[in-house]
Amino acid sequence: MHPKPPPGVTEDPAAPRPEATAAPPRPLARRLVAPLGTLVGVGAAFAYVGSVDPNEPGHYPVCPMLRFTGIYCPGCGGLRSAHAFVHGELGAALGANALAVVGYGIFAVVMVLWLIRAVRGVPMRLAIAPAWWWGIGAVLALFTLVRNLPFGSALAP
Template structure:
């Protein structure tokens, strides 16, 4: 007589490559959907997307201001405009693409699960976002503003 756990276990087994790739495929599909909307609906035209709440309340740029316009430019292959709108988004997009490739490779090969990012990298990213936030609000540094 087999227990319920023994009968259910094969359904939950993620050892096959096809099953291991379900999560990366789901993430890729979601990202493709979001990028398709951003590529189609121009954030440079008013009324399509809401205003940044931080900009609305404080009148200063947040680290994410200009991200939609930067992604719109990237989806159209216009890297200089994307860098002008939000350089941090361009760098972060490249980093996320590399991370996604590494993650998908690990899932494909069935490599041992490890931490994807060491603590020093996460702290460094946190401080980089804060430094970018401050730098883009320094008077006279209009080259970092998303407008």
């Protein structure tokens, strides 16, 4: 806190107050650490899945939901989808898990926005309203239901 002016002296309301001054912007390299680190991590995961084929048994664990219930969860086929996507086989990626491919696109858009905002020095804040979370949950539940019914077998991995 700054001291009060002596009696009879008025403060200039336009003068900057020490607590009101903005902090200097962080250097560009520091602003890019989080988005580029995220890209490196996701890129490494995709590189691993692209090099270790999930279609060959024994490389990855079996989905517990599929193993114990026989029901395809929303993520079933996700590794096969990522493997096909890395190898440029979009049709096979969609066939393994279409919802995962949509997720790859959403991730790409969010990453581009994050990088642009980081370069401009604007913080990235994702605030998703509860209605959107309910909508995402409904899409996942519907996808799970349809891919496990006979008429939705095209969505099964």
